[in-house]
Every structure is written in structure tokens, then in C-alpha cells.
Amino acid sequence: MIQTLFALSLLCTTPAVDGPAVCEHDHDHDFEFEWVGRGQPAAPIHTDTTFQVERGASLVLQGMNGDIRVATWGKPLLRVQAEHARGDQVRLQRKGRQMQLTALRPLGLADEVQWNLTVPAWMPLQLSCMEGDVDVAGTQGALEVSALTGDVKVKGASGPMQLNSVEGQVYVLDTQGRVTASSINNDVHLMRVIGEIDAQSVNGSIRMEQLKALQVAASSVNGRVWYVGPFLPRGQYNLTSHNGELVLGLPEGQGAQVRVNTYQGDVRSDLSELMVPQQGHPRSFTFKMGEGGSLVDLESFSGLIQLLKVGDVQEKLRRLDERIQARDLRRSTMRAPRAPRAPRAVVAPKVAPTPAPTPDDESPEEERR
Numbered sequence: 179m180i181q182t183l184f185a186l187s188l189l190c191t192t193p194a195v196d197g198p199a200v201c202e203h204d205h206d207h208d209f210e211f212e213w214v215g216r217g218q219p220a221a222p223i224h225t226d227t228t229f230q231v232e233r234g235a236s237l238v239l240q241g242m243n244g245d246i247r248v249a250t251w252g253k254p255l256l257r258v259q260a261e262h263a264r265g266d267q268v269r270l271q272r273k274g275r276q277m278q279l280t281a282l283r284p285l286g287l288a289d290e291v292q293w294n295l296t297v298p299a300w301m302p303l304q305l306s307c308m309e310g311d312v313d314v315a316g317t318q319g320a321l322e323v324s325a326l327t328g329d330v331k332v333k334g335a336s337g338p339m340q341l342n343s344v345e346g347q348v349y350v351l352d353t354q355g356r357v358t359a360s361s362i363n364n365d366v367h368l369m370r371v372i373g374e375i376d377a378q379s380v381n382g383s384i385r386m387e388q389l390k391a392l393q394v395a396a397s398s399v400n401g402r403v404w405y406v407g408p409f410l411p412r413g414q415y416n417l418t419s420h421n422g423e424l425v426l427g428l429p430e431g432q433g434a435q436v437r438v439n440t441y442q443g444d445v446r447s448d449l450s451e452l453m454v455p456q457q458g459h460p461r462s463f464t465f466k467m468g469e470g471g472s473l474v475d476l477e478s479f480s481g482l483i484q485l486l487k488v489g490d491v492q493e494k495l496r497r498l499d500e501r502i503q504a505r506d507l508r509r510s511t512m513r514a515p516r517a518p519r520a521p522r523a524v525v526a527p528k529v530a531p532t533p534a535p536t537p538d539d540e541s542p543e544e545e546r547r
Contacts, residue, residue: 427491
């Protein structure tokens with residue numbers, strides 16, 4: 179029995195790889211790379227390997243738990259760095275032009291892996307994870323990201339993007355291209371985005387700042403919708419919230435044709451171009467700002483619609499960020515491990531002295547004497 183187990187262990191063990199390595203493969207055939215970590219049982223294993231890729235190839239990564247971080251460079255190489263448990267296998271398998279990256283254990287996907295990838299900027303990516311954040315920077319190809327509980331952050335990218343999270347936030351900063359971003363129970367934040375935008379949330383807010391977009395569609399069921407910045411000429415903007423507020427910060431002299439519609443909510447304006455009608459039904463009306471040019475549709479079922487100056491909304495957002503930072507600081511302080519208490523000094527209990535015997539307290543033996 180022992181000899182059989184020893185033979186199986188030799189068959190299941192492959193040599194460890196020291197340092198990064200560049201691997202060249204015949205692109206007409208599929209290839210597979212397996213690595214089994216060695217080391218102390220409690221210490222994580224670090225895998226670092228590099229593959230040569232041809233232009234037009236795409237990468238698919240399916241993770242369970244653990245963060246995924248992606249950076250880019252100008253080399254036709256894919257570098258994979260991963261931290262995982264002993265016995266897990268980091269596998270890169272090619273099927274046609276698609277490269278599939280996974281971490282496996284004997285009974286399925288590896289439980290927790292921290293991924294750090296460096297890819298060619300042109301490579302299309304499809305990333306997914308269950309519990310962990312996804313952070314992508316500098317990509318120029320098509321990007322698709324889905325997360326269950328973690329945040330999704332994309333910065334400095336270009337190309338079509340589909341970004342989704344169920345419980346986490348979605349950040350899109352300094353990007354160019356069509357962006358589709360959604361979160362079920364958290365916020366969506368877009369800043370300095372050039373291109374078409376489709377943003378959705380159920381229980382979170384949508385925040386859009388300094389956009390250069392001809393088409394914007396943003397909707398939330400129970401959260402606020404923030405829009406700060408100008409409308410582009412001949413642009414179309416559709417902002418909707420069912421129970422939340424619509425807050426717009428617009429510059430002076432903004433030109434737009436605006437339609438406002440709310441059922442149970444109110445409309446407030448601090449802009450000189452708009453005076454809310456006092457007669458008829460003030461919750462459903464249209465008005466023209468400046469020379470017009472853009473088409474803006476604002477709709478809320480029971481939330482307040484506010485049209486304010488840019489500076490006023492920026493001040494509101496600044497105070498909101500301060501409150502969020504203070505809340506996160508309190509939570510991190512509460513979750514921090516507490517220092518152990520010093521042991522209490524043990525004090526011996528005081529014992530009352532035994533009183534000396536009196537003539538009335540003589541023992542029976544003394545009485546017999």
C-alpha cells in the first residue's frame with residue numbers, strides 16, 4: 179500500500195519553476211502549462227511564468243476567491259504571477275485564439291488565488307471572480323469583467339467595456355469607448371469618460387462627472403443619479419430614478435431641450451434659465467436652456483429632481499465623500515484586532531484573625547479537668 183501511494187505521488191508531482199520563464203509554442207496546436215507548488219504547507223506558493231502570444235489572441239480568466247490585477251505593456255508576452263496554496267495547479271490552456279487561465283485542485287477550481295497579470299495592451303480580456311476585487315489599467319481591447327462581491331475598477335482603458343458587480347462598486351476613470359456598467363446593490367461611478375455610456379443600479383447610486391458623451395442612459399431604482407458637467411451639442415441624455423433623486427450640476431449658458439416628468443416627486447431649480455411652472459401640473463413640463471441643441475429626458479417616480487449650478491453639486495459631492503471616508507474609517511477601526519488586556523493582579527483574600535479563647539469558651543476537655 180505504501181509503495182502504491184509513493185508511486186502515485188511521483189506521477190502527480192512536476193518539477194518546480196524558479197523565476198520567470200519565456201515559453202514558445204506551436205500556435206497550430208493547443209498547449210497546456212501546469213505547475214504544482216512546493217514548500218511549507220502553511221506558506222503560499224508563488225508562480226511566475228511568461229508566455230509568448232500572437233496578435234489576435236484573447237484571454238479568459240475564471241477565478242473563485244482572490245483579487246485580479248491587470249497591467250499592460252508593449253511586449254507580445256503574457257506574464258502570469260499568482261499566489262496560491264500548495265498543491266494547486268495554475269493552468270494556461272489554448273483553444274484556437276482563446277487562452278484560458280485557471281487555477282485547479284483535484285476536485286475543482288482552487289479556493290483562493292491572488293492574480294497579477296501583465297498583458298499586451300491590445301489583448302481582449304474576459305475576467306470573472308466570486309469573492310475578490312478586479313483592477314484593470316491601460317487595456318485597449320474589448321474588456322468584460324464580472325464580480326460577485328468585489329469591486330470593479332477600470333482606469334486608463336479604451337475600447338468597449340462591460341463591467342458588472344452584484345455586491346461591489348464599479349469605478350470607471352479616464353477611459354474612452356462604449357461603457358456598460360452595472361451593480362445590483364452598490365454604486366456606479368464614472369469620471370472623465372469619452373464615449374457612449376449605459377449605467378444601471380438597483381439599490382445603489384450612479385455618479386457621472388466630467389463626461390464627454392453623446393449618448394448617456396443612466397437609471398437606478400432606489401439610488402440617486404448624479405450628473406455633473408456639460409451636455410454636448412446634439413447629444414441625447416436619459417436619466418431615470420424610481421425612488422431616488424436626480425441631481426444635475428450644469429454650467430452657465432448650457433444649451434439643451436429638457437423634458438421633466440415626475441409622478442409623486444418635486445422639481446427644484448437654482449438656474450436662472452428654468453423657473454418651475456406654478457400653474458397646471460408642475461411635475462411634467464418641458465423647457466429650453468440657451469440655444470437648445472441637446473435632448474435631455476429627466477424622469478423620477480417619487481424622487482426629487484434638482485437642477486443646480488456645477489459648484490453647488492461639487493460641494494455636495496465633496497461633503498458626501500468626506501462622510502463616506504469617515505464611515506469607512508470607523509468600520510476599519512471596529513474591525514481592527516484589539517490588543518490583549520493586561521492580566522489582572524491576583525490579590526489574596528484577607529483572613530480575619532482567630533480570637534483568643536475566653537473563660538466562657540473553654541473546651542469540654544478543660545471542663546472535665
